[in-house]
Amino acid sequence: EPEVTQTPSHQVTQMGQEVILRCVPISNHLYFYWYRQILGQKVEFLVSFYNNEISEKSEIFDDQFSVERPDGSNFTLKIRSTKLEDSAMYFCASSAGQVFPGELFFGEGSRLTVL
């Protein structure tokens, strides 16, 4: 069964460092997303991406965050200068898009710990 894969599964970083989280969405999907979940809290939308550009973003997705699809398979989330409050599980997701908005398939997540 096709799946969304994410790397790394866990990253520990120092405050102020740059972090890149990587995702390989399902190959024929057209829409890509990043969500995050702070421990014990709800899943929160960060950004959606379609046709090589951001289609929607939340207030959380400020100038410290960026996304990129550098090639035909990878979808990355970059946090330029991490803060303690960026510690969370980051989920990448993709959807086919033919039926709005369709099922989102989530990756297993990348746990980010900022010290």
Added chain:
Amino acid sequence: RKEVEQDPGPFNVPEGATVAFNCTYSNSASQSFFWYRQDCRKEPKLLMSVYSSGNEDGRFTAQLNRASQYISLLIRDSKLSDSATYLCVVNGKDSSYKLIFGSGTRLLVRP
């Protein structure tokens, strides 16, 4: 008012029980509704979409009341494997791909 509100639970029920979860949402422009399931420290997985006329998938029945902005999930004949957190999810507004998640209702099914 929270965008998507759920009773956090936990609901602690014996195997075989029927359990119902409720959810309310604040944006009357939302058009798409879902129940996702999340196991501890795992990713959310779609359980079922919720349609206006109500829909059933095996032991699971979902209902939508647009007038009251209320969604429900009924689980019949609970199994141990149903133990998880159930997330009520709506899209942000008409034609939005942004999904808004509730905080979830935790279900514990005991032997």
